[in-house]
Amino acid sequence: MPPSPMADPTSVVRFAVLGDSLSEGVGDRVDGAWRGWAALLAEGIGGPAQRVEFRNLAVSGAQSQEVAERQAPEAVAFRPDLASVVVGVNDTLRHTFDIARLARRLDRVCADLTASGAVLLTACLPDPGRMLGLPAPLARPLARRQKAVNALVHAVSDRYDAVHLHLADPRWTDDRSLWSADRLHPGERGHRAIAARFHVLLAARGLAHGRPPSPEPEQPPPTRAEAVLWLATAGTGWVARRCHDLLPQLVRLAGSELRHWAGGTAARLDRRAEHALSAALTAVSLDVPVATMGE
Template sequence: MSGLRFVALGDSLTEGVGDPVGDGWRGWAALLAAGLAEDDVDFVNLAVSGAQTRDVLERQLPQGLALRPDVVSVVVGVNDTLRCTFDIHAVAARLDRVYAAFSAQGAVLLTACLPDPGAMLGLPGALARPLARRQRAVNTVVHALSERYGAVHLHASEGAWLTDRAMWSADRLHPGERGHRQLAVRFHALLASRGLADGVAPSVEPEFPVPTKSASLWWLATAGTGWVVRRCGDLLPQLLSLAVDEMRHRARGTSAWLDLRAAHAVSAALASVSAEAA
């Protein structure tokens, strides 16, 4: 494949947070770009830290469409789960519009389901379960829409890499260099199996030394904690309320009802976008 253009949309994961190079971030998408073709690949990263599905639809999509990419990645959704405004119906509708727009242009679409942020942060069960439920809902929507639009979909929400601390940065929410390389290698394998990548696969071995423990703790204290506060500060009051509700249902033995309610919301959201497409 020659003259290939790869455009990446999304949030801090795709921006490359956790994989510092020079004064900026590199990340899995940049690593993947280098292996998509034997010739140079025109790579444009539109991802912005903190982006939600609304930001991707309203800001990044118009820029991405104007670039007319051959390959486009849309990996987003975790920030939606960390907001008090979380609405799986809105998430599904936005992702459907983004996927449909790039598919209509003939671009190869890359998507991924993502880990549960509560589990990655090691939150207590009553706080973690509501976030896990939200992330499962987003992942279910991404699975279904990826299948609808024939996307190259990476199951990044599972596997041994989630519990391997060497894969993750100090904040436990973003991959480190090894983790970003893992994502790039897995995406490359999926694309190569479909004849959509003929460049050299990214290396799994890190290029730079692993940050020292003191450097990681310093980053977490000076930047990482602020990142978490900015992303989910407005969620905290609601999350505490959800935790109380979680404990109440657990005490009554009705926790399954919360899962059923979430599953029904996902089904309704997907039915809604299907009806609109029809």
């Protein structure tokens, strides 16, 4: 196998970014546009004589289908040395959620990118219900889905030797200074933290040769009034766009949750999710202990 271009101090390093709003940079606005962790990380990948070509293909609201069918082919054609693939939260927020389909799509995307010569970057994420502080009957179904997605991401990351970041860690989710007003996307400080943590992992593999991103924000944090204004305008729009699709099913899921809780059979829902995850992993020849569902 030829040496990686990233080992050549005069090479061009290509970095492709696939995913949704987290990777697009939502929450870190600079000069009227989203910047985000990936752009911050790109600045610290190359050495003094290296040039980094950065292509962010991530789109707010993207699900695994869009990543697999639209973003991945463009990324493969770019022939990146590094490619981040962070996706799945939007799948959990849809009535069409299917862990088996997600497993097939994610495995195929990672296989194609690895075959093209890319080192993968992946991350598991906190469940949106917890971040939004939803009532337990609404939050538990989303948490169950996100735990399954994270278990899948762990398995795929191991298969393709990805540089993996564990963003479901409570030390990350409980630090409110890292999050924007919507409680779902990092603010500038959070995006900088993600970039810095990825930089440490890449540097340990000899894949980052520049200075790590500064953890200190350049922009002042939003005031309380600005946060309230965002929630009343853009935040309301975000909820409205998803309610027509997610809310009816979420209400049904919450009803099922309450019935099982009242009947003392809530554990059945966990076992059902574990069996679905196991079947999805088996279908793509992956093997992860069911205990990973607790991570």
